[in-house]
Amino acid sequence: MNLILLGPPGAGKGTQAKLLEQKLNMLQLSTGDMLRAAKDKGSEIGKKIKLIMAEGNLVTDEIVIELISENIDKSSKCAGFIFDGFPRTLYQADALSELMSSKKQSIDLVIEMRVDDSQLIERIVGRYSCKECGEVYHKVNRPEQKKGVCDNCKSINGFIFREDDTEEALRTRLFNYYRETSSLIGYYYAKKKLTMVDGLLPIQTIHDLIYQATKNNL
Numbered sequence: 507m508n509l510i511l512l513g514p515p516g517a518g519k520g521t522q523a524k525l526l527e528q529k530l531n532m533l534q535l536s537t538g539d540m541l542r543a544a545k546d547k548g549s550e551i552g553k554k555i556k557l558i559m560a561e562g563n564l565v566t567d568e569i570v571i572e573l574i575s576e577n578i579d580k581s582s583k584c585a586g587f588i589f590d591g592f593p594r595t596l597y598q599a600d601a602l603s604e605l606m607s608s609k610k611q612s613i614d615l616v617i618e619m620r621v622d623d624s625q626l627i628e629r630i631v632g633r634y635s636c637k638e639c640g641e642v643y644h645k646v647n648r649p650e651q652k653k654g655v656c657d658n659c660k661s662i663n664g665f666i667f668r669e670d671d672t673e674e675a676l677r678t679r680l681f682n683y684y685r686e687t688s689s690l691i692g693y694y695y696a697k698k699k700l701t702m703v704d705g706l707l708p709i710q711t712i713h714d715l716i717y718q719a720t721k722n723n724l
């Protein structure tokens with residue numbers, strides 16, 4: 507079974523993808539993570555990607571489709587894929603559907619994670635993560651228990667902010683979400699794939715709801 511996590515930046519897609527991976531032996535495919543890895547390589551294309559992402563704009567469909575397709579080919583041994591941050595445009599959604607058919611697979615479920623815009627800004631501005639293990643913190647909602655020490659891996663090597671987690675870049679990301687991505691909600695509703703969950707519920711409750719939706723889908 508393959509599923510898509512759909513929702514605005516800050517909705518909690520990455521967090522839920524990680525929990526599902528652990529529970530269902532599925533594999534998270536995050537185009538955001540893939541692009542961040544590509545941009546760190548410092549190649550010409552990496553430099554272009556870095557600029558686009560820092561502003562909060564979308565990378566071209568060709569690049570992300572290529573990344574997804576490579577990663578699908580590399581990973582055959584999981585119980586299914588969790589697409590996180592992909593597709594983000596109608597073109598990407600059509601391409602994914604073709605890619606799945608060519609592998610005799612399909613998208614079985616799309617989870618829309620719904621969160622108020624005002625909450626999104628609050629969640630993202632102030633977010634930072636551990637350099638070593640990637641554990642995510644927030645200045646107000648979830649600071650580390652002992653200043654400068656990661657709760658999870660105990661590293662003291664410090665924390666990093668994402669370059670696109672500024673208020674200005676986030677407004678652009680939101681704008682692009684409404685301009686390019688939100689119509690995918692109707693697209694998958696019409697295909698009878700859509701389930702909506704309230705992204706303001708506690709993390710574990712959301713996880714349980716998504717897990718239930720995957721079971722109902724089998």
Ligand code: ADP
Nearest residue numbers: 515516537538559562563564565570591592594
């Ligand atoms: P978020 O969903 O919180 O904005 P992501 O890590 O998913 O964060 O994405 C970060 C950035 O990576 C996006 O703002 C965009 O520049 C780029 N990106 C990620 N996925 C895609 C995609 N499917 N199509 C185009 N650009 C993408």
Ligand code: ZN
Nearest residue numbers: 636639656659
């Ligand atoms: Zn850590």
